[in-house]
Amino acid sequence: MKVAVFSTKSYDRQFLETANTEHHHELVFFEPRLTPATATLASGFPVVCVFINDQITAETLQTLAANGTQLLALRSAGFNHVDLQAATELGIRVVRVPAYSPYAVAEHAVGLILMLNRKLYRAYNRVRDDNFALDGLLGFDIHGCTVGVVGTGKIGQCFAQIMGGFGCRLVGYDVYPNPACLALGMEYRELPDLLANADIISLHCPLLPATYHLINSDTIAQMKPGVMLINTSRGGLVDTRAVIQGIKTGTIGYFGTDVYEEEADLFFEDLSDQVIQDETFQLLQSFSNVVITAHQAFFTRNAVAEIAKVTLNNITDFEQGRSCSNEVKAEEKVVHASGSH
Secondary structure: OEEEEOOOOHHHHHHHHHHHHHOOOEEEEOOOOOOOOOHHHHOOOOEEEEOOOOOEOHHHHHHHHHOOOOEEEEOOOOOOOEOHHHHHHHOOEEEOOOOOOHHHHHHHHHHHHHHHHOOHHHHHHHHHOOOOOOOOOOOOOOOOOEEEEEOOOHHHHHHHHHHHHOOOEEEEEOOOOOHHHHHOOOEEOOHHHHHHHOOEEEEOOOOOOOOOOOEOHHHHHOOOOOEEEEEOOOHHHEOHHHHHHHHHHOOEEEEEEOOOOOHHHOOOOOOOOOOOOOHHHHHHOOOOOEEEOOOOOOOOHHHHHHHHHHHHHHHHHHHOOOOOOOEEOHHHHHOOOOOOO
């Protein structure tokens, strides 16, 4: 099938073309994001393939449908950026990659914890400047800490397994307790109780209307002073301005994030020669106890290869008229999901 692939980077092309040797689809790569303004580029393509920061609004979908698109293939597990109701009404089917490598995201979350705790970013730069002093690099033993896991699907489960290996006490919050997490000794608590007792809080839940700004001024006020907060899920889970205030008051002692609510105009691009206009982002990254990575938690060769493989399998299922277990429907917007990238 003829497939328009948006938000294409060199690695997308590499892994998709490799996976396509088994499928023989006609892949046409576009560097721009899919937006209402760029949707006409997909004219005549029955399949459009998109990533997490593409704008799949009703307006975008109307243009796609008018120009012959029948399938929207997401290179992600999360689908909060898609107007599923509009897609259903326009007859455009939507498929996703529900799981590719939960280990990749979980391991990155742990990496953020270690970097923040042991000030690895600061230590690295010091040694490069021949500064071997230890002042300001004091950390704490992760062993024995209480770790709160918000969202215990596949990624949250992998994260809990790793933190259990550190000798941490695990507490979890989820609509649906995970038997595998219970087997690790995790105690499920209501969110306020988890927030009040956790030394480290890591977010692993999808962005839904019920989880939008889950971390806000009220929930931050419930946290232990000096808590470490980690977000490798979706930027919209966190009210960034409330987090900044929490950092200023000392309630949040460390903040590590791989996502940002307004990341669409920032992440995945080289803006090193430009002045960033987002003052909230600039303020956030000015704090010495904050580490930001640019939505790279998913980015391992294992995960990207699996994303390409499953995406093309989904397209082939559609081409051959088979039902696809990875299809997303409008009613799933309110259902718990185990992955978010």
